[in-house]
Amino acid sequence: MGVTGITALGAYIPWHRISRRAIAAQTGWLSGAKGDDSERSWTNWDEDTVTMAVEAARDCLVEQPADALRALTVCSTTAPFADRASSAILIDALGLPTDSLTADTGGSLRAATSALLATLRGNSGPTLCVASEQITTAIGSPEELIFGDGAAAALVGDDPPVLEFLSGATVAGDFVDHFRAADRRHNYWWESRWIRDEGIAKLVPQAVSDALASAGLEPTAVDRFVFPTPVRGAAALAARKAGISSHAVEAEVTSQVGFAGAAAPLLDLAAACERATPGEIIVVAAFGAGADALVFRRTSEPLCAAGHGPSGWVPRRRREDNYVKFLAARGEVALGTGMRGEFDEKQSMPALWRNRQAMLGLQAAADDKGQRFPPAAGTPHEASRVELANRPATITTFTADHLAFSLNPPTMYGLIDFPEGGRMLVEYCDTEVEALEVGREVHMMFRIKAKDERRGFRSYFWKATPTRPSTRVERGSSCHKASETA
Amino acid sequence: MPQGIRDRVVIIGMGCVRFGERWDRSGEDLLVEAFAEALADAGVDKSLIDAAWLAVGMDAVNLGPSGIPGAIALGLDTVPVTKVENYCASGTDAFRGAVYAVASGASDFAVAAGVEKLKDTGYGGLPVRTRGTQYDMFGVTGSAPGNFAQLAHAYSARHGIARDRLKEALAHVSVKSHANAQKNPKAHLRRAITMEDALSAPMIADPLGLFDCCGVSDGAACAIVTTPERARELGRDRLISVKALQLATSNGWELARSDWDGSYVNTTRVAAKRAYAEAGIEDPAREISLAEVHDCFSITELVTMEDLGFSEQGAAVRDVLDGAYDADGRLPVQIDGGLKCFGHPIGASGLRMLYEMYLQLSGRAADRQVRDPRYGLTHNLGGMPNQSVAAVSVIGVLDD
Numbered sequence: 001m002g003v004t005g006i007t008a009l010g011a012y013i014p015w016h017r018i019s020r021r022a023i024a025a026q027t028g029w030l031s032g033a034k035g036d037d038s039e040r041s042w043t044n045w046d047e048d049t050v051t052m053a054v055e056a057a058r059d060c061l062v063e064q065p066a067d068a069l070r071a072l073t074v075c076s077t078t079a080p081f082a083d084r085a086s087s088a089i090l091i092d093a094l095g096l097p098t099d100s101l102t103a104d105t106g107g108s109l110r111a112a113t114s115a116l117l118a119t120l121r122g123n124s125g126p127t128l129c130v131a132s133e134q135i136t137t138a139i140g141s142p143e144e145l146i147f148g149d150g151a152a153a154a155l156v157g158d159d160p161p162v163l164e165f166l167s168g169a170t171v172a173g174d175f176v177d178h179f180r181a182a183d184r185r186h187n188y189w190w191e192s193r194w195i196r197d198e199g200i201a202k203l204v205p206q207a208v209s210d211a212l213a214s215a216g217l218e219p220t221a222v223d224r225f226v227f228p229t230p231v232r233g234a235a236a237l238a239a240r241k242a243g244i245s246s247h248a249v250e251a252e253v254t255s256q257v258g259f260a261g262a263a264a265p266l267l268d269l270a271a272a273c274e275r276a277t278p279g280e281i282i283v284v285a286a287f288g289a290g291a292d293a294l295v296f297r298r299t300s301e302p303l304c305a306a307g308h309g310p311s312g313w314v315p316r317r318r319r320e321d322n323y324v325k326f327l328a329a330r331g332e333v334a335l336g337t338g339m340r341g342e343f344d345e346k347q348s349m350p351a352l353w354r355n356r357q358a359m360l361g362l363q364a365a366a367d368d369k370g371q372r373f374p375p376a377a378g379t380p381h382e383a384s385r386v387e388l389a390n391r392p393a394t395i396t397t398f399t400a401d402h403l404a405f406s407l408n409p410p411t412m413y414g415l416i417d418f419p420e421g422g423r424m425l426v427e428y429c430d431t432e433v434e435a436l437e438v439g440r441e442v443h444m445m446f447r448i449k450a451k452d453e454r455r456g457f458r459s460y461f462w463k464a465t466p467t468r469p470s471t472r473v474e475r476g477s478s479c480h481k482a483s484e485t486a
Numbered sequence: 487m488p489q490g491i492r493d494r495v496v497i498i499g500m501g502c503v504r505f506g507e508r509w510d511r512s513g514e515d516l517l518v519e520a521f522a523e524a525l526a527d528a529g530v531d532k533s534l535i536d537a538a539w540l541a542v543g544m545d546a547v548n549l550g551p552s553g554i555p556g557a558i559a560l561g562l563d564t565v566p567v568t569k570v571e572n573y574c575a576s577g578t579d580a581f582r583g584a585v586y587a588v589a590s591g592a593s594d595f596a597v598a599a600g601v602e603k604l605k606d607t608g609y610g611g612l613p614v615r616t617r618g619t620q621y622d623m624f625g626v627t628g629s630a631p632g633n634f635a636q637l638a639h640a641y642s643a644r645h646g647i648a649r650d651r652l653k654e655a656l657a658h659v660s661v662k663s664h665a666n667a668q669k670n671p672k673a674h675l676r677r678a679i680t681m682e683d684a685l686s687a688p689m690i691a692d693p694l695g696l697f698d699c700c701g702v703s704d705g706a707a708c709a710i711v712t713t714p715e716r717a718r719e720l721g722r723d724r725l726i727s728v729k730a731l732q733l734a735t736s737n738g739w740e741l742a743r744s745d746w747d748g749s750y751v752n753t754t755r756v757a758a759k760r761a762y763a764e765a766g767i768e769d770p771a772r773e774i775s776l777a778e779v780h781d782c783f784s785i786t787e788l789v790t791m792e793d794l795g796f797s798e799q800g801a802a803v804r805d806v807l808d809g810a811y812d813a814d815g816r817l818p819v820q821i822d823g824g825l826k827c828f829g830h831p832i833g834a835s836g837l838r839m840l841y842e843m844y845l846q847l848s849g850r851a852a853d854r855q856v857r858d859p860r861y862g863l864t865h866n867l868g869g870m871p872n873q874s875v876a877a878v879s880v881i882g883v884l885d886d
Binding site: 338339340343347348351352355358359369370372374376396397398399400401402403404405410411413414415417421422423425426427433437438439449450459461 | 607608609611614615619620622623624625626627628629631632633635636637639640642643688689690691692738741742743744747748872
């Protein structure tokens, strides 16, 4: 049985949000921007496209049998490594089959739609497409206000899909609306009127029309036209040129947290899927070095994900309007860290490889006395392992440390216990100290452990965050278990 | 049950430098100063020293690796010098090496010395350092106050003690030690503080404020030990003897299993139990005359009162606030100011505690002399509550 569509969707939005007014308050003298109370999402110092991709994939896979997976593609234009595969990190972090075909793609902001289209057209078995983006923007630039960080995941497979794939089309061309040289931090943008009128308004309708024609659908049949773009008014213009009703135009997540680059089309598609009723036609489009368009029909299958989904992640937020903190977390300003910040975080590659099951996979060793993390010295490689990442734990000890160096002080850490066995010394993330108390439930998040700034390396590990009730929209979700996982 | 070392080894000389910000002295200089005092006190010639143990907590800002720099600084003539590093318990562990050497008959006059030169680091608090490849991968790059602050929240949760009341008891611990240090000319921090000072201090690691943390100091201390027979040959009469000397090191249980609740230090309890058995002490709260404990943080001192059996479990807050451990209390603790105010040069601290006990039991503690002490206890803790090494010694006058 071949691939029929998307069987599950997941999302991740960082906890921190900054208002556009707070940014403009610091940069408006230069740019003239005033901003407003709307927000953009931003990653903390210990997040990058890899950590966000892991979270989005977990959100997608939480009730899916991961051992059937055949392929994994991670799409981003802002991956932390030019040569270290994000997809391989995800394999270890998620405990996915090591014989999965892995690929990292990028190159343009339609990287994720192109990967999704290739997967849907191919026949390589269950495939996870993850898109993750953390675009750094110049201080005072318009993009700083428009962009946001986030990730999304789509599982393509042969189970009954939630989104039945009807058709897709692509248009490729070297339309350079913006670019970023390999050795640069920021994009360089051309005039938005030219991008809108000569680029988006011509290439996107072409892809959309081709896709709809292949599906044998009239443009008026489109219920939701999901096309996130940083160019104001361009989505409505593209819809009109393609003959799609202006009422169908949406980019729900982008409107709430900013434009997450290559991840935005999948994020907004996930949000559209949450809200769509069975039978609705959804077109998702992306623009960048051409355009992609994919046509789906929402089936009557329930959205079988117990994760947050976009509607759960968007309201899970903390407003942090400290602009310098926002810049520091993105490496846009160099702070005087003091001598404690000079600690050399050089990592040992043999040690990381030896311990990958524990470090990336958060696997404890199980013996007759229970579960032990990290596994004790001398534990045989073949000893049975228990994965802890998706289990809740409780706080046994905690502190908020103002002395230890951190870009997000105070450093909060302590001991947690997994009720089914296993204890762990952890750093707490995405929390205030007031939320920490002995006995409180926490759940695990995949984060950067250490950054070796001298050599440009980073290691990953798991941290714990206090459990909060999910606000996920549960439409047609008869297969949901209680969604209190985060 | 091993025979133990009770009354088999005596201290015949000790030295301890003034702790503090000794900007004009190197670690080697401080070591020489402490050793000279100990030699003069012992009244023996340096040529009699036949073995030495040297405690150094942090290599990078101290003498460096091995026993060689210490041997050179002290001018020891090719005798065996062993460097000891066991976190903040290094000083007592060096003492243990010297005592065991004498007890075994392998050495006649052994030296235990400890030194630390923390103020060459460049910043306050202890230096950030690696704890080894494996620990660094899974552990948190926190700080010493952060590691000990967790005791406070766990202790509050276990015993149902409100934050304000715990904070008040912790403040009392520090106010007491500052008061005691005023009578100690070698102490680093000699200014008295008020409860208000302690309670309103800037937060370091929740719930510990600045005055809940001990001094970070330069310093060195030294002991010379021998057998009672050798001591008598030198004409010494009132001999200060080692009644017990025990060390307990975590076996990993605290971090591996979920039945440790984080509210106490297990190794302290184990080392204390062994030490009391070795010394023949049945009721420590009554029999111990005074104690120098590892008050790296006020909360450590507070839970140690229970771990050593001085207070009933859950009662340390009440006992501390009642003044049980004040200078005029039933069991004076940190009569010299403790780590809190005498200061905490890592490698030297365990020996500094022994120095105070030696003075007290010899009746030489001047203004801070405790009346008729029988047993003095020292408690020296390394690592952090969830992964620790605790050393407990009992010192007393050798009965004729």
